[in-house]
Amino acid sequence: MSFPPVDYIPYLTYATPPLVGAFIGYLTNKIAIRMLFRPLKPWYVFGCRVPMTPGVIPSQRERLADNMGEVVGDHLLTSIEIGKALQEEKFQQHLLNVIAERVGAILHADLPPLPELIPDKFSIYRDLGIKSLKQQLRDNINKFILSPAFAEKVQDAIDGRVEHLLDRKVEEVFGVNGREATYCFIETSMKKMFASNTMADWLNGFIRQQVYEALQQEKSLGQLLPKSLMVFIEESIRKQTPNLLKKLAAILQEPEVRDSIVRGACGGVENFIVSLGPMAPMVQNFISMEVVDQKIREYLDEKEEDISNWLSSEDLQLKVGAILAERFANFASTPLVAIINVEDVETVDDFCSHFARQLTLILQGSEVQSALLTMIRENIEIHLENGEIRIGTALTDLLGPEGVDSARNWIRIESVSLLRAPETLKTIGNMIDTLADTLLAKPVGKLSNLLPSDVRKEIYISIQKLTSNMLAIEVPGLVASLDIKSIVADKINSLDLLRLERLLLSIMEEQFKYINLFGALLGFLIGCLNLIFLQMH
Structure with missing residues (x-):
């Protein structure tokens, strides 16, 4: 379709x-x-x-x-x-x-020294900056040191340290070894002082002056010498008596001394016989001096040990020491006018010279010096309470409150002056340069190592x-x-x-x-x- x-x-x-x-x-x-x-x-x-x-x-x-x-x-x-x-x-x-x-x-980087962080093209400015930094540090530090605020801070610090030192015990600062070293120094100084001709001349002149003043004021030797020295001489006589008697016992054992004793005894017997007058020839026929000499020697030989023990006996030593101390006390209390002929100037000079020589010889003796040092040491230790006394108390006793304040003030002034001295400021400047160079030459490293994560x-x-x-x-x-x-x-x-x-x-x-x-x-x-x-x- x-x-x-x-x-x-x-x-x-x-x-x-x-x-x-x-x-x-x-x-x-x-x-x-x-x-x-x-x-x-x-x-x-x-x-x-x-x-x-x-x-x-x-x-x-x-x-x-x-x-x-x-x-x-x-x-x-x-x-x-x-x-x-x-x-x-x-x-x-x-x-x-x-x-x-x-x-x-930046913090985790391993940084080189600070100058190396600056490029080389800026090296001139870097060097000028470092030099300027050092100079500013020196100037600012010097300016602060010369300011009253620095002096006040130093003096406050010194006062604090001095107060802390004065509040400490002697034993904490000067222990036994330290004090012993001081005593050894005193002993050495004493030996040098007593052995020097200057000491002998000073002692001779001092004794001469004191003797003439004592003769004029009819003072005794005890009034001239300090009481502490008189006590020391009497104690020394008592302490030296045993040694004296021991030396006497040793002397009696010497042949020369023995012969002198025998001759003295025989001379005494002869004088006694002569004093009998008409009876002297008759007594001489009965007493032969050779027999007397022999008997005395035999007696001394027989009693030698007994004589030594007797001279070493404590009882005899105490008696002899007391007698000698008493004799010295009597001699020291006798006015010098009664002992020395004031009109005879030569005699006075001889007495002063002789006394000075004898005193010098005594002071130069090791035993006397040891005794003096022992006395000084014991007295100081007693005063220091064997180191338990506060240093401030000891210095106050030694210098007095005003002396301690003067010493404190002197330390404050001298410390500030020392820190402000040109040599000190120069040294501080050199230290600043050295420290700055050391810090600048040290690698900065990782800054993170210096800073915790927080x-x-x-x-x-x-x-x-x-x-x-x-x-x-x-x-x-x-x-x-x-x-x-x-x-x-x-x-x-x-x-x-x-x-x-x-x-x-x-x-x-x-x-x-x-x-x-x-x-x-x-x-x-x-x-x-x-x-x-x-x-x-």
Whole structure:
């Protein structure tokens, strides 16, 4: 079965207006959008510029750039908006991470000595800076040392140390060995002093002066000598008596002394016989001097041990010592005028010289010096309470309160003067240079080794807060100084037109497509209305 041919002419009559209208609407919109960007340059025909050339955007490029810059600078990227963005937690966390990464890299780096961190091209400035730093350190330290504040601090420190020292016991500072060394020094000094000719001359002159004054004032030897020395001499006499008697026993055993005793005894017997007068010849016939000499020698030989024991007996030693001490006391209490003829100057000089020599010999004796040192040592130890006394108390007893205060004040003044002396300041300056050179030559190393992790974290946070606060304060000024409006305008003006076209098309391509379709739809509707209008007529 076949269909009859279809006549499309009537259909085309009705379809053509809407389709043409749709095509025209789509095409005009397409051309209009295209004319926003094209042509890029003006067209000229017979020297006259073709209207609508170049396109809207190329021709209004500067106005577009200015408007976009104004929108961005005055409405989009304002200092307020940027400040708010900087306070966002996301930005703050990113800032903290960046700071931790950058600062951490520095802290974990194995840094060389500080001068090596400065490039060689700045070596002159580096050397000048180091030299200036040293000089400033020296000047500031010297200025501080010469200031009243330094003197006050040093004096306060010295007062504190002196008080601490004075409050300590003698035993804590000067132990037994220390005090023994002092006593040995005193002993050595005493020996040198007593053995010197200067001491003998001084003692001779002193005794001579004292003797003349005593003769004029009718004083005794006991009044001239110190009481302690008188007691010491009496004790020395008592202590030396046993040695004296032992020496006497030894002397009696010597042949020469024995002969002298025998001769003395025989002489006594002869004198006794002579004193008998007429009976002397008769007695001489009965007594032979040779027999007397022999009997005396035999007696001495027989009683030698008994005599030695008797001289060594404690009872005899005490009695002899007491007698000698008493004799010395009586002699010392007798006015010198009664002993020495004042009118005989030569006799007085001889007495003074003899007394000075004898006293010097006594003082130069090792036993006397040992006794003196023992006496000095025992008295000092008694006074020091065997080291249990406070140093402050001992010095107060020795120097008196005013003497201790004077000594303390002297130490304070001299200490400050010593620290301010030119030599000290020069030494301190040299020390500063040496320490600075040593520190600068030492590798810095890893700063992280010196800083625990918690400290490093606090450093990062502190830098982050500092940076954030600084940005919050400085952003308005920075934004104003940046002139974002001009930057955006200049950037848009500097863009290539094709690139600007691609940029705008990439943003509005979807919208342009719908504009084209809307133009086609609008043309289609206009064509339909036109068709209806024609049919009505």
